Amino acid sequence: NAGVTQTPKFRILKIGQSMTLQCTQDMNHNYMYWYRQDPGMGLKLIYYSVGAGITDKGEVPNGYNVSRSTTEDFPLRLELAAPSQTSVYFCASSYGQAGAKHFGDGTRLSIL
Amino acid sequence: AQRVTQPEKLLSVFKGAPVELKCNYSYSGSPELFWYVQYSRQRLQLLLRHISRESIKGFTADLNKGETSFHLKKPFAQEEDSAMYYCALGAGTYKYIFGTGTRLKVLA
Numbered sequence: 001n002a003g004v005t006q007t008p009k010f011r012i013l014k015i016g017q018s019m020t021l022q023c024t025q026d027m028n029h030n031y032m033y034w035y036r037q038d039p040g041m042g043l044k045l046i047y048y049s050v051g052a053g054i055t056d057k058g059e060v061p062n063g064y065n066v067s068r069s070t071t072e073d074f075p076l077r078l079e080l081a082a083p084s085q086t087s088v089y090f091c092a093s094s095y096g097q098a099g100a101k102h103f104g105d106g107t108r109l110s111i112l
Numbered sequence: 113a114q115r116v117t118q119p120e121k122l123l124s125v126f127k128g129a130p131v132e133l134k135c136n137y138s139y140s141g142s143p144e145l146f147w148y149v150q151y152s153r154q155r156l157q158l159l160l161r162h163i164s165r166e167s168i169k170g171f172t173a174d175l176n177k178g179e180t181s182f183h184l185k186k187p188f189a190q191e192e193d194s195a196m197y198y199c200a201l202g203a204g205t206y207k208y209i210f211g212t213g214t215r216l217k218v219l220a
Contacts, residue, residue, distance in 0.1 A: 042210035090156065103156040
């Protein structure tokens with residue numbers, strides 16, 4: 001039981017490039033989330049999903065897109081990378097909407 | 113406005129000393145509060161939640177609605193308690209607001 005797995009762990013992008021951050025969970029959780037954490041700040045919710053085929057915006061969705069074609073996978077896409085998107089990205093899942101969240105190890109993304 | 117405040121970025125204590133990590137929240141509804149911990153090179157994980165009223169690794173936290181606080185306490189700190197601690201507020205549906213975190217360093 002791996003829990004929540006994120007790839008890659010680190011990535012450097014040039015401005016304007018695109019990439020997809022992968023997230024998969026093996027706990028059959030319906031709820032999945034993407035957060036970003038900037039230095040000295042708390043985690044901010046980017047997008048969330050309440051089940052396969054259903055996604056919605058969180059607090060800071062601009063510049064990102066998500067999809068949820070299966071219960072297990074919840075990839076986060078950056079279409080046109082900008083320096084403001086330099087951050088650490090965490091994927092999480094939970095059984096219920098207000099329940100304890102299980103986090104991945106995070107992806108450290110730098111955009112230069 | 114919904115908010116979680118952890119006033120200390122860094123808290124250093126000596127081994128065996130009591131620890132109190134502060135968390136204050138602002139929320140008009142009925143809050144659900146959590147403490148998460150991130151040990152070095154490990155992922156963020158749930159430490160405890162207020163509805164469980166449990167003690168995990170010697171830590172306890174009591175919800176004080178009058179003072180809107182959910183401070184994390186341990187009577188005798190251990191070196192292995194050194195980590196980042198995040199307070200989180202469950203504010204309905206998907207909303208889950210995190211504090212900025214407090215780094216606890218337990219000195220030998």
